[in-house]
Amino acid sequence: MLTWTDRLDAKLLKLKKDGLSFAEIAEKMGITRNMALGRFQRISGVVFPSQLERRRMRAAAAKLKKDTQLRKETEIVKKMKAAIAAGTDKGKAMKQAHLAGATYVTIGAVFGISHVRAYQIANGR
Structure with a gap:
């Protein structure tokens, strides 16, 4: 299992900034496309409406x-x-x-x- 480090995060961001697709980034880094995509979303702070709704629902239920x-x-x-x-x-x-x-x-x-x-x-x- 890959442990993400600051160095790997920086490499991922640089490759994405260079215009590579997640499939190309994954191939260069030796990981899966979904790993690259998921990590990029987490470090970029991308929050989807469904995540916000789920948080609201959980908070209301609690x-x-x-x-x-x-x-x-x-x-x-x-x-x-x-x-x-x-x-x-x-x-x-x-x-x-x-x-x-x-x-x-x-x-x-x-x-x-x-x-x-x-x-x-x-x-x-």
Whole structure:
């Protein structure tokens, strides 16, 4: 497998600037046409509309997932606090909250403790 170096990148750019096709560049450099083409696009900063759309879609999906998880955890924390106020053991309430979908990071933040300590309390340690 070829490891691209600054020297190879410079050679690729020079050959392209000289007007050679990617097939000719590939032959001169001893690589495939697609390797030359792909590397040229990456070092030239070419970004296709499909790549931009894919990035936008992934970012939107990640934001939706994060927002959904945050809303879910907020509800779970409310129920956990209510259960503790009603007399449920703190460790048991923490365990139930985790099983319902809250992370130990969130549970720990509610009580001002680390996620590790929240895990320990929830699991009776």
